[in-house]
Amino acid sequence: xxxxxxxxxxxICGCCCDDLEVKVGDGKIVExxxxxxxxxxxxxxxxxxxxxxxxxxxxxxEFKECSFKEAAEKASMILAEAxxxxxxxxxxxxxxxxxKAVELAEVLGGxxxxxxxxxxxxxxxxxxxxxxVTCTLGEIKxxxxxxxxxxxxxxxxxxxxxxxxxxxxxxxxxxxxKERKLIVVDVRKTATAKLADIxxxxxxxxxxxxxxxxxxxxxxxxxxxxxxxxxxxxKIEELADLMISCEFGVLFFGLGLTMSLGKSRNIDAALSLxxxxxxxxxxxxxxxxxxxxxxxxxxxxxxxxGYPFAVDFSQGYPKYNPGETTTIELLTRGECDAALIxxxxxxxxxxxxxxxxxxxxxxxxxxxxxxxxxxxxxVVIPTAITGIEVEGTVYRMDGVPLECKKLVExxxxxxxxxxxLTEILANVKKLKG
Amino acid sequence: xxxxxxxxxxxxxxxxxxxxxxIDIAVKDGKIVExxxxxxxxxxxxxxxVMPGGVDIHSHIAGSKVNAxxxxxxxxxxxxxxxxxxxTRSGVGYSVPSTFTTGYRYAKMGxxxxxxxxxxxxxxRHTHEELRDIPIIDKGCFPLLGNNWFIMxxxxxxxxxxxxxxxxxxxxxxxxxxxKIVNPGGTEAWGWGREIAYLDEEIPYFNVTPKEIVRxxxxxxxxxxxxxxxxxxxxxxxxxxNYVTTIETMDAVKDLSKDxxxxxxxxxxxxxxxxxxxxxxxxxxxxEIADYINKNTHVEIDVGQITFADTTTMTADGPFQYxxxxxxxxxxxNADVEAETGAGIVPFRYKKSNYVNAIQWGIGLELALLIKDxxxxxxxxxxxxxxxxxxxxxxxxxxxxxxxxxxTINKINKNAKRRLDLPGIDREYTLYxxxxxxxxxxxxxxxxxxxxHLGVGADADxxxxxxxYKKLESSKDYKLIKKAFKRAAYTIKxxxxxxKxxxxxxxxxxxxxxxxxxxxxxIQKAMLSNLKTKFEDYYTIKMENYVxxxxxxxxxxxxxxxxxx
Ligand code: SF4
Numbered sequence: 001x002x003x004x005x006x007x008x009x010x011x012i013c014g015c016c017c018d019d020l021e022v023k024v025g026d027g028k029i030v031e032x033x034x035x036x037x038x039x040x041x042x043x044x045x046x047x048x049x050x051x052x053x054x055x056x057x058x059x060x061x062e063f064k065e066c067s068f069k070e071a072a073e074k075a076s077m078i079l080a081e082a083x084x085x086x087x088x089x090x091x092x093x094x095x096x097x098x099x100k101a102v103e104l105a106e107v108l109g110g111x112x113x114x115x116x117x118x119x120x121x122x123x124x125x126x127x128x129x130x131x132x133v134t135c136t137l138g139e140i141k142x143x144x145x146x147x148x149x150x151x152x153x154x155x156x157x158x159x160x161x162x163x164x165x166x167x168x169x170x171x172x173x174x175x176x177x178k179e180r181k182l183i184v185v186d187v188r189k190t191a192t193a194k195l196a197d198i199x200x201x202x203x204x205x206x207x208x209x210x211x212x213x214x215x216x217x218x219x220x221x222x223x224x225x226x227x228x229x230x231x232x233x234x235k236i237e238e239l240a241d242l243m244i245s246c247e248f249g250v251l252f253f254g255l256g257l258t259m260s261l262g263k264s265r266n267i268d269a270a271l272s273l274x275x276x277x278x279x280x281x282x283x284x285x286x287x288x289x290x291x292x293x294x295x296x297x298x299x300x301x302x303x304x305x306g307y308p309f310a311v312d313f314s315q316g317y318p319k320y321n322p323g324e325t326t327t328i329e330l331l332t333r334g335e336c337d338a339a340l341i342x343x344x345x346x347x348x349x350x351x352x353x354x355x356x357x358x359x360x361x362x363x364x365x366x367x368x369x370x371x372x373x374x375x376x377x378x379v380v381i382p383t384a385i386t387g388i389e390v391e392g393t394v395y396r397m398d399g400v401p402l403e404c405k406k407l408v409e410x411x412x413x414x415x416x417x418x419x420x421l422t423e424i425l426a427n428v429k430k431l432k433g
Numbered sequence: 434x435x436x437x438x439x440x441x442x443x444x445x446x447x448x449x450x451x452x453x454x455x456i457d458i459a460v461k462d463g464k465i466v467e468x469x470x471x472x473x474x475x476x477x478x479x480x481x482x483v484m485p486g487g488v489d490i491h492s493h494i495a496g497s498k499v500n501a502x503x504x505x506x507x508x509x510x511x512x513x514x515x516x517x518x519x520x521t522r523s524g525v526g527y528s529v530p531s532t533f534t535t536g537y538r539y540a541k542m543g544x545x546x547x548x549x550x551x552x553x554x555x556x557x558r559h560t561h562e563e564l565r566d567i568p569i570i571d572k573g574c575f576p577l578l579g580n581n582w583f584i585m586x587x588x589x590x591x592x593x594x595x596x597x598x599x600x601x602x603x604x605x606x607x608x609x610x611x612x613k614i615v616n617p618g619g620t621e622a623w624g625w626g627r628e629i630a631y632l633d634e635e636i637p638y639f640n641v642t643p644k645e646i647v648r649x650x651x652x653x654x655x656x657x658x659x660x661x662x663x664x665x666x667x668x669x670x671x672x673x674x675n676y677v678t679t680i681e682t683m684d685a686v687k688d689l690s691k692d693x694x695x696x697x698x699x700x701x702x703x704x705x706x707x708x709x710x711x712x713x714x715x716x717x718x719x720x721e722i723a724d725y726i727n728k729n730t731h732v733e734i735d736v737g738q739i740t741f742a743d744t745t746t747m748t749a750d751g752p753f754q755y756x757x758x759x760x761x762x763x764x765x766x767n768a769d770v771e772a773e774t775g776a777g778i779v780p781f782r783y784k785k786s787n788y789v790n791a792i793q794w795g796i797g798l799e800l801a802l803l804i805k806d807x808x809x810x811x812x813x814x815x816x817x818x819x820x821x822x823x824x825x826x827x828x829x830x831x832x833x834x835x836x837x838x839x840x841t842i843n844k845i846n847k848n849a850k851r852r853l854d855l856p857g858i859d860r861e862y863t864l865y866x867x868x869x870x871x872x873x874x875x876x877x878x879x880x881x882x883x884x885x886h887l888g889v890g891a892d893a894d895x896x897x898x899x900x901x902y903k904k905l906e907s908s909k910d911y912k913l914i915k916k917a918f919k920r921a922a923y924t925i926k927x928x929x930x931x932x933k934x935x936x937x938x939x940x941x942x943x944x945x946x947x948x949x950x951x952x953x954x955x956i957q958k959a960m961l962s963n964l965k966t967k968f969e970d971y972y973t974i975k976m977e978n979y980v981x982x983x984x985x986x987x988x989x990x991x992x993x994x995x996x997x998x
Contacts, residue, residue, distance in 0.1 A: 007978055095562060128504070132766055135768060135771070139771045143624060170970075247625065278755065282625055303531060303566065304522075304532060305524065306530075307525075320507055401558040401559045402974065
């Protein structure tokens with residue numbers, strides 16, 4: 001029997017498009033409408049060979065399949081015995097599961113961190129320093145006449161961002177592409193840059209200088225240089241004039257800004273630029289959050305602990321100091337003695353120094369798929385996929401929460417991240433007494 | 434289920450006209466009952482006072498802006514944290530406490546019900562997620578409707594019934610409790626970086642005025658028979674001379690009062706009670722406002738008392754928060770929400786030595802002391818705007834003791850002291866009146882029939898404070914008052930002891946209140962068929978995904994309300 005599920009939320013990128021039409025037949029997804037190419041490929045391949053179906057425990061260097069109960073017990077034991085365990089990942093799961101992970105970290109006296117640590121961490125640190133002038137994406141769809149993507153290439157990373165929320169979207173006050181101007185600032189001419197009315201190519205790692213020059217220009221101060229970051233000063237002044245004279249502008253920024261030289265200083269400059277612009281016009285800023293619920297991870301951790309990521313419970317209360325309590329630093333200093341990774345692949349993405357330590361300590365992975373981290377794990381617990389096989393709440397990049405749907409049944413016996421974490425938590429509480 | 438007998442306490446239960454009499458209170462299965470069996474646990478409340486659990490009508494405890502406030506201010510948390518215990522989760526506190534800490538701290542003070550007064554409908558799922566995590570207390574939230582595009586369009590087209598049906602649908606969809614209006618039209622104008630200064634000024638593109646919005650929503654509130662009146666944060670908040678706008682707003686709905694009943698709740702009036710024409714000659718407009726309220730029956734207020742704290746201001750009044758940022762040059766968060774509302778957050782430190790802050794402090798207390806009928810007053814600090822809710826005991830002491838006030842008056846800015854009427858006011862609140870402004874009046878205003886009193890059938894939400902009523906000389910004993918209200922000897926929630934001597938002993942989950950409003954099917958149908966296309970035009974999510982199912986709420990408590998359409 002076939003059925004169609006309407007208005008399903010896509011659990012891939014931070015756009016969280018909520019208009020997917022998913023046709024299900026024979027318990028399988030047969031067609032997905034409204035999805036972008038990335039989304040389509042995920043919906044087609046979610047149940048590929050990379051899928052793990054059975055929990056596994058490593059014995060003498062070899063994985064042995066086991067029951068859920070055994071895997072959860074082994075994982076609980078490892079965690080309960082650890083003095084300073086790390087829980088990491090969490091941007092590819094529901095807020096309900098994240099809440100459980102926070103409690104687990106607290107009970108264990110360990111650290112909870114999410115992938116923000118290695119992507120938009122500097123954006124949040126920028127917010128601690130400066131604040132942020134922002135809005136929901138619909139404000140941009142309805143009002144924006146100037147859109148800037150800075151060090152971000154949504155055509156590849158967030159394919160429907162432009163159509164749903166920015167230049168190609170149809171809003172109450174802006175109906176067409178020609179009512180909006182698109183500016184792209186990047187180190188190379190990206191696919192997004194090709195769509196831009198103005199493309200500004202900057203020298204890599206000089207965003208801070210360029211943003212500072214723009215701030216000066218916006219304030220009407222003279223810049224006694226010919227060029228900054230490879231951009232002629234008259235072009236910078238032109239750009240500043242455009243920003244000031246728009247009715248409603250927005251600056252989206254990507255990892256090219258957060259992870260290039262200067263990191264949170266770059267973000268400080270961008271946040272300050274936008275804040276200053278509000279003395280002259282309406283201007284807003286938003287980070288292009290990557291994974292579908294990385295924003296949710298920050299939200300849950302913040303409401304439960306006060307801080308958005310990298311929270312250390314070793315003193316019995318939430319402590320936060322990015323650079324000290326962040327995952328890469330903890331691993332590089334060799335401090336944690338066990339790790340629980342949920343929906344993330346640090347072994348593939350972290351610097352070698354961090355991965356080396358990860359290989360020395362017991363690692364538990366909760367993930368639907370095989371990856372580099374599952375390979376180095378001691379316990380692997382496969383799960384049902386949020387937004388396909390189980391429901392749950394996710395937060396779009398602008399903080400709009402959505403409830404994603406269950407579309408099909410998970411492979412027999414697979415549980416949700418939330419259920420597994422609940423079980424481990426209960427075991428750990430028992431073990432810890 | 435458990436039985437409790439509270440013996441020998443001096444009971445303050447204004448809704449039942451009980452003023453300090455020694456009455457035993459019996460509790461069974463979460464309710465107040467006539468009597469209990471001999472197996473009941475006995476609490477000896479000799480030399481103590483017994484009140485219904487505190488009901489807070491306006492406290493920003495959950496949702497997107499509160500969480501943005503948390504993220505904005507790690508420095509707020511470092512100095513005030515709570516360590517995990519066997520019963521409680523850890524957390525951080527001070528001006529924007531984390532969820533668990535919020536619940537515990539309220540319970541420790543004898544509060545058992547708290548309403549979050551500003552939730553952007555589009556993000557109310559977030560508010561409910563946080564409310565689910567806040568332990569012990571009962572909760573609910575007020576959706577922000579004063580800048581809603583659909584409502585302004587219905588108003589322009591004069592489609593009253595359809596608009597009522599839309600609001601009824603919206604309250605159901607997001608599981609909200611009351612109509613909240615913040616800076617009507619002004620937050621929409623802020624979407625373009627503009628402001629609205631007069632009640633009769635037209636809102637750009639929508640061609641309706643703030644006054645029309647307030648009246649419109651008041652009418653709809655009446656039509657829908659909602660349990661709480663419109664909850665209004667007026668235009669021009671935080672601006673010198675704004676007491677005029679406040680009185681104009683109150684007066685705008687005077688004729689809409691049904692039989693002289695309250696038709697408007699004006700919130701945190703301290704922030705809207707400024708006389709003077711600039712920051713230099715700022716003065717208190719409390720006496721003018723109090724005078725208006727004393728002469729009219731259709732209006733009630735909450736105070737928004739400031740408490741001289743380092744705090745985090747947060748409102749849906751985006752343009753006001755921008756002004757505050759310009760004044761303070763502190764860090765600033767702005768968060769506009771499509772087709773609905775906005776929000777702003779700025780850290781702020783109220784100083785006794787600061788002229789403006791001292792006047793503000795005076796305005797709050799003058800309001801509470803000059804308005805004669807305590808049933809028209811609700812005690813709040815507009816947490817965290819005027820100060821954290823944990824400062825309530827301080828506010829109670831100021832209200833009950835002229836000496837406590839005098840002590841602070843002597844420390845405030847000298848010019849402010851000269852310009853305030855406060856030093857000449859000698860009224861002191863009684864415990865009975867405190868019980869009114871912190872529980873009885875609030876529960877009544879919220880239409881919560883089983884709360885705010887200790888009559889048979891009421892929810893067994895009870896606070897017992899270690900304060901010897903017979904020996905109390907409130908003017909002199911303000912330190913004792915502060916101490917007692919800070920740490921309830923017992924807080925009983927739903928018939929269970931949850932806090933004892935200011936420590937949490939049981940961390941249960943409270944209920945979530947929401948209004949299930951119903952309008953006639955045909956009107957609802959007609960409204961929905963029009964709404965759908967417009968919804969897709971204005972929003973970036975599907976209408977279906979806007980709706981929050983009841984199962985999403987933990988301990989949902991639905992209040993059925995039948996409308997007149
Ligand atoms: S843009 Fe992102 S959320 Fe939208 S369909 Fe593509 S991958 Fe999914």
